[in-house]
Amino acid sequence: MVNLTIDGKQVAVEKDATIYDAAKACGIKIPILCHDKKLHPFGGCRMCLVEVEQMKGRLIPACTTPVTEGMIVQTTTDEIVKARKLVLELLLLKHPIDCPVCDAAGDCDLQNLTYEYKVNMNRFVDEKFNHEIDYENPLIERDMNRCIHCGKCARICDEIVSYGAYTFINRGIEAKMGTEFDGPLNCEFCGSCVSVCPVGALNSRPFKFKARWWALQKTKSVCSYCGTGCQLTLGSKDGKVLTTIYDENQGFHNGQLCTRGRFGYQFVNSDKRLTAPLVRRNGKLQEATWEEALAEVTTRLAAGKSDPASIAALATPRLTNEELFLFGKLFRGTIGTDNIDHSAGYAHEALTKGAVASFGVAASPAEIADVQKSNLLLVVKSDAYETHPVIGFEINLGVKRKGIALRIVSDKKGKLTRLPGAKTTVHAPGNEVALFNALCKSVIDQGLAVEGVAGLDALKAAVADATAEKAGVSAEEIAAIAKEFASAEKALIILPIGQGYPGHNAVLANAAANLAILTGQVGKEGAGLLIMGEKNNSQGAVDMGIYPKGTGLNAAAIIDGCANGNVKTLFVAGENPVVSYPNRKKVEKALENVEFMVVSDLFLTETAAMADVVLPAVSFAEKSGTFTSLGRRVQNVRKAIPAIGLAKSDFEILNTLSQALGGARYNNQGEVFTEIAASVPAYKGLTQAGLKDEGAVYPVALSAKLVPAAAKAAAPAAGKLALVTGSALYHCGTMSRFGEGPMYVCPDAYAELNVADAAALKVEEGDQVTVTSGTGAVQVVAKVGKRVPQGVVFSPYHFGEGSVNTITDGAEVTYVSVAKK
């Protein structure tokens, strides 16, 4: 620790702190424009000038100067104020005073400082900039006339997002923040640049002119897209969510969001939202009152109580813990059926079967904080960046700032591949388990295995014939990864799961866990296995037990049951099986066949359109509760706006049904959480109030065991391409389709082909292609690149039209032929 005096206050800080950090630590505010706590010090704006006794004669920038022992710092003297005023005057020389029409007004650092330092005149005269304003981009509006050259946008894009969309171009007075060849912005559209811009040079276009910053009601909540559990602040006005507000002190990610978190909120106030219950009369869905709709549902469920096996229920892991708990209690307890499931059944297997077998808990043993504490990250599929972009930022930061080694085993390349020092092992699609078995074998052969782990002999026998060739990679690569992984002080495996990844099942989780356990990389900080659930509350759905525990049917069996008539009543809370479950035709037939189907959803989805009763549910912005993110963090979700139309939260719907069917009744969702804390062991001692803003990570007691994982031999079909599905960066599940932001950037289903394959098929970027498999055929837009290896096609699963589940049937890899339309 270093001791210094700032404005007469004694303060002790770490030796790598700057004067700015030290001042902040003792509550003294030094004005800044170009500094951000997430970024490397820049020292560009000169607003933070201070006086240091030991360096008299000139003013010292506080944000770049490290502290030294015995430093005596003055932060506000007449000379400093004069210097800061001069800085502001010079900035205002070029900065247009168009505050009345600038959306940043009220949240503008320059405006606030100008006010604070009473800069009401300018000694200098000059012309303003006359740069062309980029109005074309649907998400980020760039008005470089307002830019004050702090460079934060370029630095955040480079340091954290690792995209590098911006850089300073030209020199001297002509210098400006430019893009590639000064052309239009073509990036990931995460909006990080918008969030850190201290002025209104970068603005969120969807929020343009919608409201002034001070008129927004700010509600801290949790994003409802992926399982990362990013905290966000919703800015709402007049019952509408208008924007997400950047708060650098929120969450592990310091307010950093991805494109869907920042620009995907419009689904909340979408015109397509259901506002009244619908009941099918004479074959048509017609508006009805809540009483009518719920009476019909109650009658059906009450009648089914005598034959509980004929009732089945599917829930989306987007619901809150309270709703899911009530869902489980209603169907498992009151009605008495075990036919409940979520996420197509296979997308949670890695947790409910894999982690249970390997670690004895249905949760990921590692947490998000472990990513940055690790020495080596082994990422399964480069898609981890696409499925959980903010975890991707954590990986970027870890690799670039802390020198964490990054190894990727994937069936295609991706953004993570391009990080400094990253080594990617591209294997043949569907060979993940074989690859992990080969890694385990290599660890054993190299004598790096930890002795005395439970199940070692069984594993040794099981991987005896595992070879690198079976995984489709070279033996040297396998040996190198095995050695690095085993000899790293702390090594962490990152495994994304989800409906787009049927291969990321219990077996792969076991195989990955085996490697971690075998090398002793479990039970310590920064090591182990991080299983990343796909949806915002995937972990919560598992914790609340929304999967068959006894003899009940899982999601796939429920669909089969609907088809063969064993399941007569199906309750669907927010799931969209028609688009997101494998084999669309089969699912559609099954849902047509089921006698009675209730769907509660925000939108009239493809599934809801087939229902007998549709109940309008509310989004995360209209309800309170808790979500459990990957890495077991339970966080508070807070209501920001009143419900749209007549929509009710799933809690209200389930509560009413539960009461009508003779089950429990709760006065509010908080009571359910109290019951969760009492009955779910992991949540013991938690209260909603106690979670506060930061949430709480519940602990797990691991009992690690090696579980042999049998690799399925991939059977490539001659002359066909291997289709792998997954997530697109801009989408999550099927809900992001209703947000304008994601749809501006990625509106259509596509199939990504390798350039060589595309050339052979005479397909060019943007062409319509027909992808045909044994299950069906679908028309999508072709995307051509070098990301996917030759012989592989990638297609995301989110879209209703050209949905990839038309041609898949739940297999890890689907062999398809592609032809130009």
Next chain:
Amino acid sequence: MIMPLIKGLQITISHMFKKPVTLQYPTERPDVKPGFRGLHALNVSHDKAKCVACYLCPTVCPAKCITVEAGEDANHDKYAAKYEIDMLRCIFCGYCVEACPVDAIRMTEQFELANYSRADFTYTKDRLLEKK
């Protein structure tokens, strides 16, 4: 006893010869002084309302009677797509005029604001635009 009565009548009678202080409204019109705060008007320049929808007037309004909604015109400029004042709530304090950074709103000398229905007291942008 009689004296106070006479005194009183004296005052009454003296007033009969003075100029009356009341105004024979509506036949006679008052002389409105400068600075009077009557009905609002939106100033026009180059055939366009000067208002840039900065929302400072609804922010400063103590009666919360101003509703503004901004829009984006063909030149990507901000303008008030909706500008409404609820005259039933307005307290004619003039803060809106004081807050306006672009001199887009002023208060006229018009004080006759009586109307027949509540809806008629909502002054929309069209009604507020200054008349040539």
